[in-house]
Amino acid sequence: MHTDIATLYGHYLHAPLISTDTRTIAPGSIFFALKGANFNGNLFAMQALEQGAAFAVVDEDVAGTDKRLLRVPDVLTALQNLARHHRRVLGEKGLRVVALTGSNGKTTTKELLARVLSQKFSTHFTKGNLNNHIGVPLTLLQLTEAHELAVIEMGANHQGEIQQLCEIAEPDFGLITNIGLAHLEGFGGPEGVLKGKTEMFRFLEARKGKIFLLADEPRLNEYAQKLQAITYGTNANADVTGTLLAADPVLHFTWKAKEEPTLYKVRTQLAGAYNLPNALAAVAAGRGFGISNEKINEALESYQPDNNRSQWVQRGNVQLLLDAYNANPSSMKAALENFATLKASAKTIVIGDMFELGDSSVEAHQQIVDLLAQQMPDATVLLVGEHFAHTTDRCGFHRMPNSTEAAAWMQTHKPVEGLVLIKGSRGMKMERVSEIFG
Secondary structure, eight states, X not given: OOOOHXXXXXXXXXXXXXXXXXXXXXXXXXXEOOEETTEEGGGGHHHHHXXXXXXXXXXXXOSXXXXXXXXXXOHHHHHHHHHHHXXXXXXXXXXXXXXEEOSSOHHHHHHHHHHHHTTTSOEXXXXXXXXXXXXXXXHHTTOOTTOSEEEEEOOOSSTTHHHHHHHHHOOSEEXXXXXXXXXXXXXXXXXXXXHHHTHHHHXXXXXXXXXXXXXXXXXXXXXXXXXXXXXXXXXXXXXXXXXXEEESSEEEEEEEETTOOOOEEEEEEEESGGGHHHHHHHHHHHHHTTOOHHXXXXXXXXXXXXXXXXXXXXXXXXXXXEEOSOOOHHHHHHHHHXXXXXXXXXXXXXXXXXXXXXXXXXHHHHHHHHHHHHHOTTSEEEEESHHHHTOOOSSOOEEESSHHHHHHHHHHSOOSSEEEEEEOOGGGOTHHHXXXXX
């Protein structure tokens, strides 16, 4: 006999902690025996109970008759359904959900939104990289009655995934940071990326939801015509209009709201002009939720990036720009173009392979090398990984098979001054290079 959602939710209310890994069982939690290509949580259900879990949710026969084993048709589906049910219960008590996705800048924008919205509301938001079909349910199940807003980051690498995540989180508000060249292999090319990401808009249209819309992105505007929107961007007709002042090295900008006289100046701690739309998105969201302009600015100026995202770090006479959390052709191009504008006595650039580009991979990596050769031919450049190994240049750029060897090379050629940019896809572990600077 299978355990239904009502019964499972009753158990959850008495033990509102979720575990999916027996290595980190929380006492009194509910263990969900998830399965993957190389693991089967059902095999560890009894171990989870022995380690202190209150219940274990399984979808296979388990060697044991413990009444704390809760059988369901599919564990992952049960986790997702439980999260949706919890979100609905809290929604009836006033919780509102803001969902965001996009090719670049999702995590930074999420952090900025959460910082701004927390100025007025009890706000919960996606931690780390919990933005997929498992992470979104886990984030929702961390919500309590004390929370008024939830900011849910949604990642995707194929069509249909954003729709699925929206069906779990049922957002009231949405935001798409941009449409760029990310996960081309899974989405089936640039048009597939556009179609996949805008699944959020189609979901919100059916629910009569509201969006925060980048006015500078014509493709997004085409998909948003039937939605109520607060717009932002450098477009003078946007509800929130921003102007870049400088990014030397941190982002300075001004913004004003339509039909309001005051022009605000903001100095963030974010690297790169490419973060301007992310900051303006947070301004638009803050205004949409009735937060004062002064509180919005205070939140943006106090936010300090970490975890290798648009992060400046001073090491002696060297400044490191750590942007090694993710990389795709769009974000890599933006980072390099921004770095090219910065003044420095010397520049060192360490970039790693970009993944999930399918048939576009060879061309995309060569275009990045060509951009480097054109804009910063005199910089010290390390190209790291198998994909960059197949590129060519006439500038004498160095090529390393992996980040471990790149770090070793940098250890013996460590710059004593100037600027260093480190960027690459997460799987390249480019943070190893930054560690040599202490």
